Amino acid sequence: MNLFFQNIVNGLTLGSIYGLVALGLTLVYGILHIPNFAHGALYMVGAFMSYFFMVDLGVHYWIAMLGSAAVVAVLAILCERLVFHPLRNSPPIHDKIAAIGILLFLEAVVQMFWGADFRRMTSPFTGIMRFDGLIIPEQRALIIVGAIVLVIALQLFLRKTMTGATIIAMAQSREGAFLVGIDANRVAMMTFAISGMLAAFAATLYAPINLVYPAMGHVVIMKAFVIIILGGMGSIPGAIVGGMIIGFAEAFGGFYISSSYKDIIAFGLLVVILSVRPQGLFAKGAH
Amino acid sequence: MLQLRNVDVCYGSFKALTDISMSVDSGELVVLLGANGAGKSSLFNAISGLNKPAAGEIEFEGKRLDGLKPSGIVSSGVVQCAEGRKLFPMMSVQQNLMMGAYVHRRDKAGNKQRLEDVLELYPILREKADQPAGSLSGGQQQMVAIGRALMSRPRLLMLDEPSLGLAPLIVRQMFETIQKINRLGTTVLLAEQNAFAALKIATRAYVMENGQLVMEGDRDTMLGNEEVRKAYIGA
Ligand SMILES: Nc1ncnc2c1ncn2[C@@H]1O[C@H](COP(=O)(O)OP(=O)(O)O)[C@@H](O)[C@H]1O
Ligand SMILES: [Mg+2]
Numbered sequence: 001m002n003l004f005f006q007n008i009v010n011g012l013t014l015g016s017i018y019g020l021v022a023l024g025l026t027l028v029y030g031i032l033h034i035p036n037f038a039h040g041a042l043y044m045v046g047a048f049m050s051y052f053f054m055v056d057l058g059v060h061y062w063i064a065m066l067g068s069a070a071v072v073a074v075l076a077i078l079c080e081r082l083v084f085h086p087l088r089n090s091p092p093i094h095d096k097i098a099a100i101g102i103l104l105f106l107e108a109v110v111q112m113f114w115g116a117d118f119r120r121m122t123s124p125f126t127g128i129m130r131f132d133g134l135i136i137p138e139q140r141a142l143i144i145v146g147a148i149v150l151v152i153a154l155q156l157f158l159r160k161t162m163t164g165a166t167i168i169a170m171a172q173s174r175e176g177a178f179l180v181g182i183d184a185n186r187v188a189m190m191t192f193a194i195s196g197m198l199a200a201f202a203a204t205l206y207a208p209i210n211l212v213y214p215a216m217g218h219v220v221i222m223k224a225f226v227i228i229i230l231g232g233m234g235s236i237p238g239a240i241v242g243g244m245i246i247g248f249a250e251a252f253g254g255f256y257i258s259s260s261y262k263d264i265i266a267f268g269l270l271v272v273i274l275s276v277r278p279q280g281l282f283a284k285g286a287h
Numbered sequence: 288m289l290q291l292r293n294v295d296v297c298y299g300s301f302k303a304l305t306d307i308s309m310s311v312d313s314g315e316l317v318v319l320l321g322a323n324g325a326g327k328s329s330l331f332n333a334i335s336g337l338n339k340p341a342a343g344e345i346e347f348e349g350k351r352l353d354g355l356k357p358s359g360i361v362s363s364g365v366v367q368c369a370e371g372r373k374l375f376p377m378m379s380v381q382q383n384l385m386m387g388a389y390v391h392r393r394d395k396a397g398n399k400q401r402l403e404d405v406l407e408l409y410p411i412l413r414e415k416a417d418q419p420a421g422s423l424s425g426g427q428q429q430m431v432a433i434g435r436a437l438m439s440r441p442r443l444l445m446l447d448e449p450s451l452g453l454a455p456l457i458v459r460q461m462f463e464t465i466q467k468i469n470r471l472g473t474t475v476l477l478a479e480q481n482a483f484a485a486l487k488i489a490t491r492a493y494v495m496e497n498g499q500l501v502m503e504g505d506r507d508t509m510l511g512n513e514e515v516r517k518a519y520i521g522a
Binding site for chain 1: 360361369373374376382389390
């Protein structure tokens with residue numbers, strides 16, 4: 001019972017992180033049709049920024065998280081303005097090449113300042129919560145609650161504000177959005193900013209139970225791509241459900257099969273799900 | 288009100304419009320006739336700023352439109368209801384209409400009033416207000432599209448083939464409401480292949496062929512014109 005519960009907590013934790021990263025990726029893909037391979041690098045920069053704010057500047061975890069989200073949001077906007085915007089009329093392959101360029105560039109810059117070492121970032125939430133024999137580490141509880149809060153906040157923003165509605169409008173009909181006078185540039189910058197912030201939040205939440213290093217984005221971004229493909233490209237519920245599926249599969253698969261096959265499970269599931277539902281779980285348009 | 292001078296539009300090396308000069312005066316209902324591929328949508332999209340003219344000038348109420356962003360053109364009062372409607376299919380009818388008010392989003396009271404006016408023009412939309420726009424019939428979707436354009440408070444409303452794919456009875460009602468919108472004070476530029484129905488409500492018309500304007504005249508002249516009758520009315 002206890003071990004089973006532990007696996008559920010682990011599944012939820014992983015699923016929350018993967019879901020947040022995939023959400024940013026799917027927003028940018030669904031609205032701007034850019035497969036942003038550099039999204040994992042934004043996640044990595046998010047972790048390093050929090051590390052920098054906490055360890056080098058000595059600010060509190062929460063402040064570090066907000067600071068990191070702000071920095072990565074600006075960085076994401078810069079990527080859009082300086083790289084993807086000038087390429088908007090080019091063939092799609094140019095976006096992909098440019099994204100990989102950004103990825104390599106950001107990793108090199110981070111490595112220049114911090115080196116390639118693995119670093120530890122401790123949060124103030126190191127305790128363990130006990131409920132009647134069941135235990136949940138505080139940081140894991142924080143990750144799960146944090147993800148829920150962020151998803152709700154995103155939904156409220158998209159559904160209840162006019163600014164959020166412009167993003168949904170652009171996703172449902174680009175031309176329709178132009179015809180009512182929505183500014184494509186504003187939507188593009190906003191989408192990148194949100195996507196970057198989600199990545200920074202996810203990285204800062206996850207870093208205390210993981211390690212911080214320049215290549216930390218690789219596995220995460222690969223899984224995020226698996227998630228948005230199996231969830232349905234561009235679908236918000238698809239990213240969340242897909243994230244949970246992969247998170248749970250890894251937690252349980254890693255425990256009951258073998259933890260060395262943990263990373264293969266995601267790709268195995270992808271093959272299985274796509275052979276049954278080639279369009280993904282939530283077909284495009286499930287916004 | 289609207290002035291085009293020697294406008295060219297190109298897609299790559301293909302010249303879709305050549306040397307278009309035309310005008311629409313305040314209060315008019317001007318019809319743009321042309322077969323499929325003549326260039327009607329290309330002209331509308333150039334005026335709306337969706338594609339930039341390769342040459343020429345577009346002026347509205349004395350102000351240059353070419354070079355403005357689509358959002359700036361909507362704010363200036365030139366609004367297009369596009370071919371194929373371009374609705375937000377998963378948003379409700381009401382949300383679609385309210386998105387039309389995007390450039391006037393700060394004037395909440397004005398938008399509410401405007402929404403009432405649109406629902407009065409199309410009472411059926413009041414019943415469908417909470418349904419996704421994509422679930423409506425073709426005729427109702429066209430109403431949403433025109434309603435959304437009206438929510439942008441156009442002084443010039445451009446309608447691109449609003450009768451396309453609709454049943455004859457629905458088409459007749461559609462033209463009646465377009466005439467009504469015009470009579471209530473909105474200048475209309477209407478692109479159509481359905482020449483007879485369109486000319487009946489028109490003040491003036493242009494005929495476009497292969498990206499060029501080949502004829503212009505008031506309604507009676509056009510209805511009486513032998514070539515127009517042969518090419519577009521089939522009589
Ligand atoms: N985006 C585009 N790219 C290339 N050619 C286009 C594009 N849009 C329209 N055309 C061409 O321009 C011409 C005019 O098309 P269009 O303006 O859609 O005519 P209409 O609306 O009168 O049917 C056609 O030959 C069409 O094939
Ligand atoms: Mg057309």
